[in-house]
Amino acid sequence: MNYFNLLLDRIKADLEGLQAAGILPAGLDFAAVALDPPKDPKHGDVSTNAAMVLAKAAGKPPREIATALAARLRSYSDTDGAEVAGPGFLNLRLKPSFWYARLSEALNAGDEYGRSTLGRGKGAVNVEYVSANPTGPMHVGHARGAVFGDALAALLEFTGHDVTREYYINDDGAQVDVLARSAYLRYREALGDRIGEIPSGLYPGEYLKDVGEGLVELYKQRFHNAPESEWMEPFREFAVAEMMGEIRDDLELLGVRHDVFTSERGLVAEGKVDKSLGGLRRKGLVYEGVLEPPKGKEPEDWEPRQQTLFKATQFGDDTDRPVQKSDGSWTYFATDIAYHADKIDRGFETLINVWGADHGGYVKRMEAAVKALSDGKVALDVQLCQLVKLMDRGQPVKMSKRAGTFVTLRDVVDAVGKDVVRFIMLTRRNDAQLEFDYAVVTEESKENPVFYVQYAHARCHSVLRKALEVMPGVDLSSSSLARVELQRLTHPDELALIKVLASWPRSVESAAEAHEPHRVAFWLRDLAAAFHALWNRGKEEEALRFLVDGDRSLTLARMALVRGCALGLAVGLRIMGVTPVEELR
Numbered sequence: 001m002n003y004f005n006l007l008l009d010r011i012k013a014d015l016e017g018l019q020a021a022g023i024l025p026a027g028l029d030f031a032a033v034a035l036d037p038p039k040d041p042k043h044g045d046v047s048t049n050a051a052m053v054l055a056k057a058a059g060k061p062p063r064e065i066a067t068a069l070a071a072r073l074r075s076y077s078d079t080d081g082a083e084v085a086g087p088g089f090l091n092l093r094l095k096p097s098f099w100y101a102r103l104s105e106a107l108n109a110g111d112e113y114g115r116s117t118l119g120r121g122k123g124a125v126n127v128e129y130v131s132a133n134p135t136g137p138m139h140v141g142h143a144r145g146a147v148f149g150d151a152l153a154a155l156l157e158f159t160g161h162d163v164t165r166e167y168y169i170n171d172d173g174a175q176v177d178v179l180a181r182s183a184y185l186r187y188r189e190a191l192g193d194r195i196g197e198i199p200s201g202l203y204p205g206e207y208l209k210d211v212g213e214g215l216v217e218l219y220k221q222r223f224h225n226a227p228e229s230e231w232m233e234p235f236r237e238f239a240v241a242e243m244m245g246e247i248r249d250d251l252e253l254l255g256v257r258h259d260v261f262t263s264e265r266g267l268v269a270e271g272k273v274d275k276s277l278g279g280l281r282r283k284g285l286v287y288e289g290v291l292e293p294p295k296g297k298e299p300e301d302w303e304p305r306q307q308t309l310f311k312a313t314q315f316g317d318d319t320d321r322p323v324q325k326s327d328g329s330w331t332y333f334a335t336d337i338a339y340h341a342d343k344i345d346r347g348f349e350t351l352i353n354v355w356g357a358d359h360g361g362y363v364k365r366m367e368a369a370v371k372a373l374s375d376g377k378v379a380l381d382v383q384l385c386q387l388v389k390l391m392d393r394g395q396p397v398k399m400s401k402r403a404g405t406f407v408t409l410r411d412v413v414d415a416v417g418k419d420v421v422r423f424i425m426l427t428r429r430n431d432a433q434l435e436f437d438y439a440v441v442t443e444e445s446k447e448n449p450v451f452y453v454q455y456a457h458a459r460c461h462s463v464l465r466k467a468l469e470v471m472p473g474v475d476l477s478s479s480s481l482a483r484v485e486l487q488r489l490t491h492p493d494e495l496a497l498i499k500v501l502a503s504w505p506r507s508v509e510s511a512a513e514a515h516e517p518h519r520v521a522f523w524l525r526d527l528a529a530a531f532h533a534l535w536n537r538g539k540e541e542e543a544l545r546f547l548v549d550g551d552r553s554l555t556l557a558r559m560a561l562v563r564g565c566a567l568g569l570a571v572g573l574r575i576m577g578v579t580p581v582e583e584l585r
Helices: 003-020 050-058 062-073 096-112 140-158 174-190 208-219 228-253 264-269 272-282 332-345 357-374 409-416 418-425 438-442 449-470 492-502 504-514 518-540 552-575
Strands: 046-048 079-085 089-094 124-128 162-169 260-263 286-289 307-310 321-324 348-356 379-385 388-392 434-437
Touching: 003 046, 003 050, 003 062, 003 504, 050 062, 050 089, 062 079, 062 089, 096 492, 096 552, 124 140, 140 162, 140 348, 140 379, 140 388, 140 409, 140 418, 140 504, 140 552, 162 264, 174 208, 174 228, 208 228, 228 409, 260 264, 264 272, 264 332, 272 286, 272 332, 272 357, 307 357, 321 332, 332 348, 332 357, 348 357, 357 379, 388 438, 409 418, 409 438, 418 434, 418 438, 418 449, 434 438, 449 518, 449 552, 492 504, 492 518, 492 552, 504 518, 504 552, 518 552
Parallel strands: 124 162, 124 348, 162 260, 348 379, 388 434
Antiparallel strands: 046 089, 079 089, 286 307, 307 321
């Protein structure tokens, strides 16, 4: 349970009591009343702004309201104090009994600890991520967007949202024509032709050798000296299918799976671009016109020309956007409009797109399109992932020979493992650059966040195994430990660990609402730090050891705390797509 919600409900009930007593007027709106951790933990466990936000409507000084509310809150058996601070903030201190109840809740919830119904009834959510051009293997930059999107989808599912994971295949356009030409070159090579240096403008990676050999197996000599018009379509289709197979395999290595793959080429073939643009035209949002010259361009660099334009400026964009080229073909933006119209038609009420940072300039026009298509009823959130700087002992990692121009995702996973890649990709906000150093992410130190958190989880299970040796046959299941004498946990470090563990339901809901899965990694590090602190105190002070000779009830209470910590770490790691380890090699 999110204990902030529990306490907020309590505060609102007491405010209603003040209304019934005539201390506050009827009809007050409590929507802005909030509960948060105080900026300084010394001031208490939680702080509310109730008096501040109600003062004007109530016609009373904030401190007067806060004082009356504090008197009611002090009456609860698990409240240790309610103090008015500053102009009218109210700080609450909670007794250990309150925290024991939270630990018991966590143990009873087990692997479901923190799961909520936050998203229930809020409509279907589409999370589109990766969507790399099917022209080559995944690179390390794709890994960040893949992990971010996958963890965000898991986070939303955990908090009760109806989520679909989607991959948009950009298989219609110049880049796949270049892929087909590159594959044709490798096809000729597989037939025995000397191709020499790969011409500029084609994809040089050695991964296309397999594609060339596959084409020979399928078509033999049929297209050896044929004109491009004959082999372009079959070679494009074959190469895209092969690349998508490789991309799926690479994503599988990272533990990333999508529910839906949507083809750009399929949208065009099914007439969905015509349909979506026709709908916008009927709304008066597509017209024939001439754009102003781009800022910073000299007059001789630009020629005015009639274009088919979307009224993007009507929905917050900087300029209207072309949707059709002079040769009559659709622009990339037009097919993207059709794709988002298709998502809306499928019933999604929230669209989340995970893009590389280089697509930042594209956000406003896409937001404008979604507003126009849905009449403002569908929300679009574009999350941009910044670059990943791949290093080894502080030195840039050389590009992959197989890929030709970059380090592949497969190279990185092979080097450090799926779990390390996934965890590290979530240790910073997605819109901040990330440095990934092979040496740092594989060392066994506090500076390596993966090791630090996994070590805490492994230590928890080591303690539990030791307890079974000392107390053979004892039931150390979470449901059993939820019923032990938790009041034996009295040391400040024990209570500090419970408080961090108890913050999980609020943390996971906040992360889901903000679309920020990195908050899960931050919380895991905080929980691991609190556990390691208690472990280290036990090494220094015999009375704080987890296993206490001659005191079974205290040992069991500490096993409940250890089990609760293990549960919290495991739940958070699984949302990140990381497998919790019970032993470190």
